[in-house]
Amino acid sequence: MTAEVSTFHPLGDATVEDWLAAEQPSDGSRLELSLGYLYMTPPPTGSHQYATGELFVALRSAVRAAGRSDLQVLPGVGVKISTAFRTAVIPDVAVVAADAHRTAFESHELVLAVEVWSPGNSRDERNTKIAGYAAARVPYLWIVELPDDKPAKFCGYRLAESGYRQEVHVTEGETVSPPSPVPVEVATALLR
Numbered sequence: 001m002t003a004e005v006s007t008f009h010p011l012g013d014a015t016v017e018d019w020l021a022a023e024q025p026s027d028g029s030r031l032e033l034s035l036g037y038l039y040m041t042p043p044p045t046g047s048h049q050y051a052t053g054e055l056f057v058a059l060r061s062a063v064r065a066a067g068r069s070d071l072q073v074l075p076g077v078g079v080k081i082s083t084a085f086r087t088a089v090i091p092d093v094a095v096v097a098a099d100a101h102r103t104a105f106e107s108h109e110l111v112l113a114v115e116v117w118s119p120g121n122s123r124d125e126r127n128t129k130i131a132g133y134a135a136a137r138v139p140y141l142w143i144v145e146l147p148d149d150k151p152a153k154f155c156g157y158r159l160a161e162s163g164y165r166q167e168v169h170v171t172e173g174e175t176v177s178p179p180s181p182v183p184v185e186v187a188t189a190l191l192r
Helices: 016-021 046-065 123-135
Strands: 030-034 037-041 072-075 078-082 087-089 093-096 104-106 110-117 140-145 153-160 163-170
Touching: 016 030, 016 078, 016 087, 030 123, 046 072, 046 093, 046 110, 046 140, 078 123, 087 123, 110 123, 123 140, 123 163
Parallel strands: 078 104, 110 140
Antiparallel strands: 030 037, 030 087, 072 093, 078 087, 093 110, 140 153, 153 163
């Protein structure tokens, strides 16, 4: 007996243009587009926003210290990952090589994506986002998890030929220098 496995996944009807035209929820939820399907994530918790704020400040300070006026550090902006695969996301923090005064950014302008995972982020959502960033050739990716009553988990990745290569993995509150377009230190103990 043999079994067939299909890797075909039908795309939903929603397009990147539909996502751009959609009204973002007023309660802080985020509307994203994954393989043609619009989905909403609940508003971030206070601890999620605290970690996001710490990472934003660290990155903005590092970009300024490096004198990189070509880079902008932005919290929660839309990025069009793939028009063909109808995917657009909102990373928690984005470093873009573009003018900041825009509604959404192209994937080739995204230099670093930072995702702070909440318990409500499904494995499929996480995997789809990481695969989308890799397919879009985003050079750097940081992922933070905030387990209950434990230090933040921090992983820093650099894009390689076939996907992301993990260069930093922290689970005990260490200060690290993760892969980034500019030299930066992240005190992971301060993400809590």
